Amino acid sequence: xxxxxxxxxxxxxxxxxxxxxxxxxxxxxxxxxxxxxxxxxxxxxxxxxxxxxxxxxxxxxxxxxxxxxxxxxxxxxxxxxxxxxxxxxxxxxxxxxxxxxxxxxxxxxxxxxxxxxxxxxxxxxxxxxxxxxxxxxxxxxxxxxxxxxxxxxxxxxxxxxxxxxxxxxxxxxxxxxxxxxxxxxxxxxxxxxxxxxxxxxxxxxxxxxxxxxxxxxxxxxxxxxxxxxxxxxxxxxxxxxxxxxxxxxxxxxxxxxxxxxxxxxxxxxxxxxxxxxxxxxxxxxxxxxxxxxxxxxxxxxxxxxxxxxxxxxxxxxxxxxxxxxxxxxxxxxxxxxxxxxxxxxxxxxxxxxxxxxxxxxxxxxxxxxxxxxxxxxxxxxxxxxxxxxxxxxxxxxxxxxxxxxxxxxxxxxxxxxxxxxxxxxxxxxxxxxxxx
Numbered sequence: 001x002x003x004x005x006x007x008x009x010x011x012x013x014x015x016x017x018x019x020x021x022x023x024x025x026x027x028x029x030x031x032x033x034x035x036x037x038x039x040x041x042x043x044x045x046x047x048x049x050x051x052x053x054x055x056x057x058x059x060x061x062x063x064x065x066x067x068x069x070x071x072x073x074x075x076x077x078x079x080x081x082x083x084x085x086x087x088x089x090x091x092x093x094x095x096x097x098x099x100x101x102x103x104x105x106x107x108x109x110x111x112x113x114x115x116x117x118x119x120x121x122x123x124x125x126x127x128x129x130x131x132x133x134x135x136x137x138x139x140x141x142x143x144x145x146x147x148x149x150x151x152x153x154x155x156x157x158x159x160x161x162x163x164x165x166x167x168x169x170x171x172x173x174x175x176x177x178x179x180x181x182x183x184x185x186x187x188x189x190x191x192x193x194x195x196x197x198x199x200x201x202x203x204x205x206x207x208x209x210x211x212x213x214x215x216x217x218x219x220x221x222x223x224x225x226x227x228x229x230x231x232x233x234x235x236x237x238x239x240x241x242x243x244x245x246x247x248x249x250x251x252x253x254x255x256x257x258x259x260x261x262x263x264x265x266x267x268x269x270x271x272x273x274x275x276x277x278x279x280x281x282x283x284x285x286x287x288x289x290x291x292x293x294x295x296x297x298x299x300x301x302x303x304x305x306x307x308x309x310x311x312x313x314x315x316x317x318x319x320x321x322x323x324x325x326x327x328x329x330x331x332x333x334x335x336x337x338x339x340x341x342x343x344x345x346x347x348x349x350x351x352x353x354x355x356x357x358x359x360x361x362x363x364x365x366x367x368x369x370x371x372x373x374x375x376x377x378x379x380x381x382x383x384x385x386x387x388x389x390x391x392x393x394x395x396x397x398x399x400x401x402x403x404x405x406x407x408x409x410x411x412x413x414x415x416x417x418x419x420x421x422x423x424x425x426x427x428x429x430x431x432x433x434x435x436x
Contacts, residue, residue: 011039011122012048014073015137016066017056019144019193019229020164021089022137025054026144028088028115029135035124041137049083050122051076055091057163059331066091067103074105086110088118090163112164133181139382141416142189142225142398143182147175147213151195153232155259156270156337157299157330160195167196169204176216183222188416189380190223191397196232198240211239218249224418225380227397229255233281234272241288251394252289255324257297261316262309265302270337275316282320293395295324298357301350302330303341310353317360323368324401325361327354362428369402369426376436379404379421381413389413391421393431404431411435 011032015025025041032039040048051073055066066089073085084107092099093111100109110118116126136143150165151158179190192214194200201209217226226249228240233256244250260266261275285292298317300310317325329350332343345353379391382398389406396402404421406413411434413419421433 009037009050009123010048011037011050011052012043013039013041013052013054014069015042015054016069017054017058017062017090019191020146020195021054021056023134023144023146023193024089024112024115026134026137028052028054028118029137030130030133031115031119031127032122032124033135034127034130034133035119037122037124039135041135046081051082051085052118052122053085053087053089055087055089057089057091057094057159059328059333061331063091070099070103070106074103077105086118086121088112088114090160093163094159136185136187138398139415140186141380142191142382143187145175145179145182145190145192146170146194147192147197147200147210148194152199153196153272154270154337156268156341157259157302157333159333159336162335164195167199167203169200169202171204172209172213172216175213176220179217179220179223183220186222186416188223188418189225189227190217191227191229192217193229196230197228198231198236208235208237210237211243214240214243214247214250218243218247224249225251225394227251227253227255227394229397231256233258233278236281238284238288241285244289244292252292253295253395253397254285254289254292255295255397259297259299260302260305260309260313262305262312265305265309268304268338268341269299269302275312279320293323294320295326295397295401296322297326297328299328299330300353300357301345301347303332303338303343303345305330305345310356314356314360317357318364321364321368322361323365323395325357325364326400327357329354365402366426366428369428369431372423372431373426374423376420376422377404377431377433379406379419379433381406381415381417381419383415384408391419402429402431404433406433406435 013025029039056062076082077085088110092109096109119126148169150167151161152167377393381391383390387408391404419435422436423431423433425432
């Protein structure tokens with residue numbers, strides 16, 4: 001049993017879920033460090049006496065992982081291995097009364113907008129002047145860059161507005177200042193994230209201003225790549241395409257979660273678009289930004305999704321040939337509009353449909369990667385793994401997309417550097433190359 005001492009508190013922050021949660025944890029740790037409180041991210045050395053768990057409440061699997069993590073550290077507290085456990089984030093925002101009742105030995109639960117309260121309990125003051133200050137958990141050469149919080153979209157399957165609230169943009173001036181601070185720390189790549197990045201600016205400027213923001217970020221010295229995530233198809237601001245085409249710092253990459261393509265499923269999902277409108281937008285993007293890599297995510301097994309709806313989806317994936325694609329199985333979430341519908345697709349059928357889509361995408365990815373053999377691409381080196389360097393092209397985001405593998409014994413590279421790499425071989429989701 002760990003003996004209690006009068007030593008200064010040491011806090012271990014555990015992050016579950018998406019890149020937005022990673023960003024929030026980084027802001028929390030930045031505030032703690034500014035208050036001279038020691039904080040680490042997902043430390044395994046067991047030296048921390050206080051645990052803060054930043055939870056995810058998005059879908060069933062994520063919720064279960066968050067609950068299991070809370071239970072594990074609640075037990076560690078019972079065993080005297082840690083002194084205090086605090087829980088924050090989306091699961092806590094959504095289910096706080098239930099969690100307080102079911103896992104009562106957690107010291108306190110906080111919601112997604114309770115950072116000042118959490119800091120106070122941890123013995124820190126919230127410092128308003130720390131705009132853009134974060135303790136990065138990513139490699140020092142790239143950072144997630146959250147431009148807004150919350151979401152105003154009415155998607156039937158999504159509980160994000162319940163957990164994150166209404167859309168709230170961060171002013172352009174603050175974001176530019178944040179980007180300058182990140183660049184000063186050696187960050188070369190900004191991954192722009194939001195629940196809906198294309199909605200940016202509507203709440204504070206009265207119009208969509210993502211294009212204006214991107215132009216200003218391109219002016220920041222030291223930032224070489226700006227990658228755009230989580231664009232919404234309905235009401236997509238076309239002036240963003242002009243900036244992507246004109247500004248070399250904007251990666252030829254667009255992450256647009258489309259969810260489905262069968263019209264009756266889109267209507268039930270309350271996506272505000274149709275197959276015809278989506279196809280028109282995708283063709284416009286490809287036309288205006290030649291060579292763009294499109295990433296999307298899809299949901300299979302949504303209530304009422306028939307075999308015909310699913311076949312329409314599969315045929316469309318074959319036709320559109322996305323560079324990057326991921327699939328979720330539908331999760332029946334309380335207090336969402338879709339929860340009123342019967343969750344009528346069996347779990348094993350949901351899983352089968354997901355596997356079918358990914359098998360199709362795997363072949364598309366293989367064919368597209370094979371086409372790159374013999375070409376030379378600009379690659380950002382992320383890490384060393386075994387006897388090879390691992391990097392990414394501008395067409396790939398960390399964790400979810402393709403990687404470039406470069407033998408370490410034949411090449412001298414530094415993490416965070418760019419290199420020109422000739423592609424010698426290709427697999428389904430990896431490229432193998434050498435520095436030229």
